[in-house]
Amino acid sequence: MLIALATTLVTAAIWLQLVYTDARRMQVDATILLLEQVEKMAREGETVLASLNALDHTRCDRATLVAMRKALYFSTYIKDIGFYEQDLLTCTTGLGSIAQPIRQGPADYTTPSGYRVWTDAQLLLFERTHPVLLIRQGRFNVVMERMQFTWMDRPMMKWELVFRHGEQLTNVSGQPGIYRPDDHKLANILPLSGNFQHQLCAPGYPRYCAATRLGWGDILSSHGVPLTLTLPVSLLLGSLGCASTLLVLKRRMSMRPRLRRGLASGAFYWLYQPIVDLQSGHVVGCEVLSRFRDDYGPLPPDQFIPTLGKIGLSWQLTSRMIRSTLAELERESALPAGFRVSFNVFPQDIVGDAIQMLGDIPEFRRSRFTIALEITEDEYLDDSRAQDHLHALKELGIHIAIDDFGTGYSNLHLLRQLPCDVLKIDRSFVMDMEEHRIKSSLIPHIVEIARQLQLSLVAEGVENAPQRQALLDMGVGYGQGMAFGMAMSAGALGRAVRPTDRAAGETTDELRIAPAAG
């Protein structure tokens, strides 16, 4: 969600920047075009006035009118030309000779070259008056339409053209007050209280200056449709970005790639749960339990063990576990020779050939410990290859323990054929003991089977003293569980083995066989 929001904001910001840049370019173009227009008009006025004044006409007669009309004909911006006799307007190209000559009021300003300018004169033409710009020099004037600048008059852009004379400003056209007299050098667009201002003076006529002003509101409204599209587009892009990121994360965080990477990067580590003589309380061995933790956190064995089996990495884990834990335990001098180290193995490695590679592991060959492999009783053990492999392991001096006994295949005939040494009573039987449920009533039968087959018994999940005592009373020799210690480090295991345990371990490297029940 955060990624979607961030992408939306970034897209919207980029879009706003594009819109603003476009509007800014348009504003600069507009100021320049406006001044270009002013220069063309001024130049045309000057030329026409100079050429007419040079003609020596002193009266409003036909020749004067012809000269004026000829000049008008060749003009672009001039709409009318007038002629003065002793400061009275006596004829114009539009009206011809004026019966009652007109005296004009004072000009709005006079340029340094002597041009008098009326910015808001009224021209009577075809029975209507028009607001015009009137420029006079000598005996003639030229009239230009003020509305020449209407092409600029887009609602979104405000503008003004001024004439500067000293400190004074005269509005020539556009909206008064747009030009900022305090700083006529605003060549760049500057943000002024939420508006963007651009000012320039005409290079050829530096007293004529133009200003344009654009507000954010104008920019946004002028790009209404694209901006309306911005939100859905950026939301779409944001969602796409979010979805693809989640996909990548999901792939990275899903269990299989994590386990593959973990095997290479050392995300697996191992802990040891003590196996205790229930009678004496001495630690006689341990079960090795795998743990996994990477950058995304830990994974429970119940999840990663089956997955490793499915993706064909079972032997990789087992062989690495055996190498690294035996090397670690070897350094624990408190652990006696013959101390029993029990490893869980995957059924597929027993049926397949992987387990045959156990003898090649140097740490196994030179270990002072008794190695046990825990296998779950299941149909795969019916396979003759699996049984051959177990017999071969037995010849290497490895003990075979049937794990979670009582919960699986439970085939007595099969059990007789297997070269096993230990039965591990599943913790569900032990848990049921205090409530005298049916499962716990089966423990004496398991004890009897172990006695008949000459096997030792380890109860799993022993959590308290009453359970320990009840198991002892039933003839179970060994146990592991909370009552004696959960999975711990090699150092902690070394400390848990007392000197007497060492003596016990040194005298026997086999667990006691279950005594006769009752």
Ligand SMILES: Nc1nc2c(ncn2[C@@H]2O[C@@H]3COP(=O)(O)O[C@H]4[C@@H](O)[C@H](n5cnc6c(=O)[nH]c(N)nc65)O[C@@H]4COP(=O)(O)O[C@H]3[C@H]2O)c(=O)[nH]1
């Ligand atoms: N409630 C309770 N639980 C207790 C008590 N004492 C021990 N446990 C837990 O019971 C499980 C005993 O291991 P398991 O039956 O072989 O069951 C193991 C074993 O089948 C498998 N596993 C663990 N490590 C490996 C491994 O390296 N290779 C293979 N193939 N399987 C492994 O994952 C299973 C679960 O392992 P963990 O989660 O470590 O769980 C362990 C241990 O932490 C207790 O007093 N109370």
